[in-house]
Amino acid sequence: MITPGFLYLTGALLLFLPLHERIKYIISFLITTGALIVTFYLIPGYSLQLDFLNYTLVPFKVDSISKLTGLIFAVAGLAAVSYSVNICSLPNLRLIFVFIGSALTVVFSGDLFTLYIFWELMTISSSFLIIMASDFTKKTGYYYFLMHVAGSLSLLWGIFLQYSATGSLSLNAMEAGIPFVLIAIAVKLAFVGFHTWMPLTYSKAPFYVAVVLSIYTTKVGVYVMARLASGINILAYAGLISALFGIVMALRQNQVRKLLSYSIITQVGYMIIGISIGTFEGTSGAMFHLVNHILYKTVLFMAVGVVIYTTGKDEFDNLGIMRKKLPLTSIATLVAIMGISGVPFFNGYMSKTIIKDALHEPLLKLGLDLMSFGTSLMFLKLIYYAFIKNSSMNLVKKPTISMQLGMGLLTVMMLLIGIHPYLLENLTNIHVDINYFDKKHMISGIKPFLWSIAIFILFNKYVVKNYERLLYFDIYRKMGKLFVTTGYVLSNYHDGKLNKYLLWATTTLITLLLLLMF
Amino acid sequence: MEIAYVAVIILFCLGIYTIITKKNLIKIVFGVTIVESSLILLLMLVGYKPDGTAPILDKEYEIVVDPIPQALALTTVVIGGSVTAVMLVMVIKIHRRYRTLNIDEIRKLRG
Amino acid sequence: MEAAVWVIILPLLTAFFLGISKLYFKRIFFYLVTGSAIIYLYILIIVITHSYPPKVYSIGDWGLLGINVMVDPFSGLFLLMIAILFLPFIIFSMKYNKFLKHDYFIFAYLMVAGISGMVLTTDLFNLYVFMEVSTLSSCALSLYKKTDRGIEGTFKYLIMSTLGSFFILLATILTYYLTGTLNMAEIPLAFEDIPFKIKSTMMTLFVFGYAIKIGLIPLHAWLPDAYEDSPIPYNVLSSGLVLKSAVYALIRVLYIMFGIDFLDESGMLTIGVFWGVITFLIAHCLAFQQSNLNRLLAYSSIAQIAYIMIGLFVGTEAGLIAGSFHILNHAIMKGTLFLVVGIFSYSLNAVEKKDIKGLGYKFPILSFTFVVASLAIVGLPPFNGFMSKWLIVEAALEAGFVYAAFFILVGTFLSLTYYLKVIVTLYTKNEEELLIEEPSLSLKLPTFFLGSLCIVFGMVPSLPLNLITKIPTFLLDNGDYIRILLGG
Structure with missing residues (x-):
């Protein structure tokens, strides 16, 4: 049976052939759609075994959670590749294929060995993607690579401890070496304290690289956390702290992509909270949130990418071009912002509701409301610059069709999920018993958004102020x-x-x- | 007998001491040869038997010294000679390039 | 005569005839060098395939008194390394040395003769002789460029390694004095009655002597010096074979003569593992500081050999397999790296880190090979270095050396810091116009061959492991080895 990750890796190899421009597009299209179709028809419960050295490996194993994650990865892969295919150079396209392929293999891996190898392959390919992408990202790539390898070595040590304690490499919740695995995951999903690579990378790398990276890197961390370290209740508070930190930092940024990076930290906070509850609802809420988050955050990164592509920079002022010259991008951005703020009838509302329903501690519930409020607030800032403030920007060049296609695909999916939340549940047979559109849920969903509008109007001058960059202390540089x-x-x-x-x-x-x- | 072993130890230590402390290249090579000779002497002593004669397999000679160390000693002499030769060649080369025989001034390689 | 004997004789003969051809028939030089290397490869393959079960070949009709040659899987592994490295080395050096020099190849063949002798012999004194042969010819090779730095480095190398040789010779003589034999099989039998303290003194002398040749910290100072300004293809053989042959001799002496029980009892295993850990931590710190690529790779060699030491000194079956596998992998990876650096230095005289700026775009495939080999040597999947490091860590954990296992991972991280720096420099755009001499196929082919082995052995580690898994049988339990050698 052909696995989607394997398809992508073959695609990367095929791109080594001496190619004509057009064949490049055909290969990319075939591989990405092929992977999507293959993932769609996977049957949960299927698994593949392989003997390697003295171990019996399970390089491919499907269950409902991995199918859900794989599906969204494949969709986002299709969108991201079609978004970037005619901007990026051939070596970078290869690296993107390797990156996506290894992310998909991690998701479907059934043992720790395979997991580690492709986890590391993700690190390698993404680091080289950053290093090769432009002249200004050499040091960033160096930093990113070292940080992630430190993380994955920590995972490796955890795996070794687990192996020597239990003698098996199967992919269950860890029994030994949990702290090391947590460090590895924390680096991957940019937990506060381990997050330093993220704003740096996403703001410096070329926009299509940022789009591709933002889809997979942190989400793989979340997926692996759901696999290896779910149900550690204390982590819910850690997630909350991380999210609040993300909000505070995001509000202080002057660059759109830095704001988006910090908002990833916030959104990942939701998923950490969901996973650490440990119940079925919590985990599935986190996974659904992962799906939704990939959809809207990718669209946002893509939209900012279009702005960069057309105007050359990603300052807030440049966003003003959206309203006048880029109608399609504007619609996509609006939908994504509604989604990320958790407004009913948009996609983020669904998963946020599930997580909120699964929670029982009042403090965490309050925190969750605060997080929604903060998220809405920071994106109101974006809306203000994009649609309310007047600007006199001019188009340098037009966005390409394939860029808009990629963005459009994801926007349509967002709308579908938002209007019909049961779509995702039916697709993967994960059924959470919630009526999304009753009064109680709707009100609790819309409340933070309304509050944030009020606060935004009242304290407008504090929110849209240009803040000085905080002199922050980076312990990793000191250690270096x-x-x-x-x-x-x-x-x-x-x-x-x-x-x-x-x-x-x-x-x-x-x-x-x-x-x-x- | 014992005194010969003491001589070996003294020679060996003396040679090592020369190699380690002396700054002059020629003296270092001397140290190397001293250690070498001490080892050859040790080889001879290992095979030595009191009143023994040369190892000739004949009924006339009842006590013969052990032949193997002698063969080894020959080999060691050859090896030692070639090592010394190579070293001296290098000393000449170094002197031509650096115009000095002081080891402390021959330090272009650092770090 | 048996093929195993020809493994030693053929390079010696070739060296001899090369000398004659220099005097009389200059035209056959090329055919002599390559032809002999190809025949040598063939002989090696025959011997390697017959390395299990081990066989003893006696030269002359002297039986145990005469010179015996033995091929077992451990020596088979080293012959395999010679087989992999030697022909690429010859092809590469043909082109790399812009003027064909006879003495270069004479010494190269002598060196290989010495190394194969060390690997095959069963006699302690022959081991010493062959080691001196390989050391002296290796010195001659590293002197080959005749630059100031080259001469200085070689002088330091020669002094240090002679110091090591003296202690090995001393230990050999004392062994003969105590046991009355030099045959590796008879020594352990005679050793049983020797008091513990005397035995451990002997072991100290052996370990010290070989450790200088291996270059464990703080006995390492000669190694980067000798590498800095020597012909780069020689560095491939030096780090791949000369250092490793010292490891071979050390392991052979320790495991066969002293036996695993004695090693454990005297604390040698603990010391070896601890020494290894210290060595690679310091070597990584030092390698980060280097601006000369040869020096950087030399320090990295020290670190990698420390990993090998940890694997071999863990003292279990898994450890021996892992260490041996890493010996092979390191030879391949370091060979690739040195060859790429060699091409850079051939094409535009670049050996400093700043000189290679921007070459990633000029030589895309070569740089890719460099990246693959350096990621492999760092120990990232899916390359061969990762496989052997995984095995080493697993073996160390199994044997209870938890700190060693942990620090190997730390070391992996540290080694990434400096290799990544080189890679980033490689891919940084350079505005200057570069005068480049296009490397020919005979330079590229050996490089790509070794580079592709990095990937192949990473994906299909069972290929070399078929041979390597048989190694511990004849090392861990020295009884088997002794029985075969004595003809039982």
């Missing part, structure tokens, strides 16, 4: 400095004096003698 200084000191001992080297040798001999004799 320590490592470099140690190396420098050690290197200075090697000053070329042979006598010194020989003295070291004799000292070693004496030490060895002492150690082994006594």
Whole structure:
């Protein structure tokens, strides 16, 4: 059976052939739609076994959660590839294919070994995507790569601990080494304290790279968390803190893509809360939220990408071009913003309602309302710049058709899910017993949004102010400095004096003698 | 007998000491040869038997010294000779390039 | 005569005839060098395929008194490494040395003769002799460029390694004094009556001597010096074979002569693992500081050999397999890296990190090979370095060396820092006009061959592991080895 991840990886190999421009489009189209169709017809319960060294690996295993995630990954892959196919260069397209392919394989992996290998492959391909993408992203790519490899090595250590404790590599909730796995996941999903790579990367990388990365990187973290570390109740509070931190930081940004990155941190907070409840409702709410979040956040990144493509920058002022010159993009952006704010009849409302229903602690419920409120507030700022404030921007060039196609596809899906939330449930046979459109849920959904409008109008001048960049303290750079200084000191001992080297040798001999004799 | 072993130890330590502390390249090579000779001496002592003669398999000679260490000693001499030769060649080359024999001034390689 | 004996004789003969051809028949030089390398490859393959079950070949009719040659899986692994590296090395050097120099190939063949002798011999003193042969010819090769730095580095290398040799020779003589034999099979039998303290002194001398040749920190100072300004194809053999042959000798001596029980009892295993951990941590710190690529790769070699030491000193079956696998993988990965650097230095004289700026766009496929090999050596999947590191970590955890396993992962991270820096430099755009001499196919082909092995052994590790899994049988339990060698 052909797995979707395998399809993408083959696609990457096919792109190595000497290609004509048009064949590039055909291959991309065939692979992406093919993967979508294959994922659509997967039967939950199917699995594939493979003997490798002394282990029995399960490189492919389908159940309802992985099917749901895989499906949205495939849809987003189709959209993202068609969005970026005629902007990016061929090597980058290959890397994008490897990246998407390994993300899909992680989702369908049935054991820790496969999971780790493709998790690492995601890191490698995305880092090279960033490094190769432009001249300004070399250092960013370096930072991103190191950070993610640190995370994945932590995962590897967790896997080793688990393996030596239980002797099996199967993909169940971890029994040993949970802290290490949590660190790995925290890096991947940009948990507060481990998030430093994210605003940096997403604001510096070329916009199509940011689109592709924002779809998969954090979401794979969420998926793996649901697999390996679900139901740790204390983490719900951690998610809440992370989300609130995201809101505060997002409100202070001057660059649209930085705002979007911090808003990812906030949205991931919802998913962390959902997963850490541990119940069926909680987890499925988190997964549905993952689907919805991919839809609207991708559209937002794509819309900002269009703005960058047409005007050259992603300052807030440049957004003003949307209302006048880019009607389709404006509609997509509006739909996405409604979705992310959780307004009823848009897609974000559905998953937020499920998570809120699954919660029982009053403090967390309050926090969730606060999060919705903050999210709405920060996107009102976006709306203000895009549609209310006057601007005198001019189009430099027109957005390409394939860009608008990618965006349009996702917008239509958002609208469908928003109007008919049972669509997702029916598709994957995950049934949550909730009536979405009764009075109680509707009111609790719309309340934070209305509040935020009121606050926005009242405190307009604080929200739309241009804030100075916070001088933030990056502990990872400090640690790097320590490592470099140690190396420098050690290197200075090697000053070329042979006598010194020989003295070291004799000292070693004496030490060895002492150690082994006594 | 014992005194010969003591001589081996003294020679060996002396040679190592020379290699480690001396700054002059020629002296370092001397140190190497001293260690070498001490090891050859040790080889001879290992095979030595009191009143033994050369290892000739004949009924006339009842006590013969062990032949194997002698063969080893020969090999060691050859190897030691070639090592010393290579070292001296390098000393000449270094002297031509750096115009000095002081090891402390021959330190372009650092870090 | 048996093929195994020809493994040692053929390179010696070739070296001899190369010398003659220099004097009289200059025209046959090329055919002699390549032809002999190809025949050598053929012989090696025959010997490797017959390495299990182990066989003993006696030279002359002297039985145990004479010179014996033994092929077992562990020596088979090293022959495999020679087979993989030597022909690419010859093809590469043909082009790389812009003027054909006879002595270069003479010394190369002598060096390989020495290494194959070390790997095959069963006699402690022969081991020493072959080691000296390989060391001296390796010195001659690293001197080959005759630059200031080259000479200085080689001098330091020669002094340090001679110091090591002295201690090995001393230990060999003392062994003979104590046991009255130099045959590897008879020594352990005679060793049983020797007091513990004397045995551990002997072991210290051996370990110290070989550790200098391996370059464990703080005995490593000669290694980067010797690499810095030597011909780069030589570095491939040096890091791939010369260092590894010292590892081979050390492991052979420790496991066969002293036995695993004694190693465990005397604490050598613990010391070995701890020494390995210290070594790679410091070596990674130092490698980050280097601006010269050769030096950087040299420090990385030190670190990788430390991983190998950890694998081999864990003292279990899994550890030996993992360490041996990493020996093979490191030879391939480091070979690829050195060859790519060699092409850079051939085409535009670039050996400093800043010189290679922007070459990623000039040589896309070569740079891709470099990236693959460096990711492999860092230990990221799906390349071969990851497989062997996984096995090493697993073995260390199994044997209870939890700290070693943890620090190997830390080391992986540290090694990424400097390799990634090189890669990023490679892909940074350079505005300057570069004068590039286009590398020919005979330079690229060996590089791509080794580079593709990195991927193949990563995807299908069972290919080399078929041979490697048989290694522990004849190392862990020295009884088997002794019985075969004594002809039982």
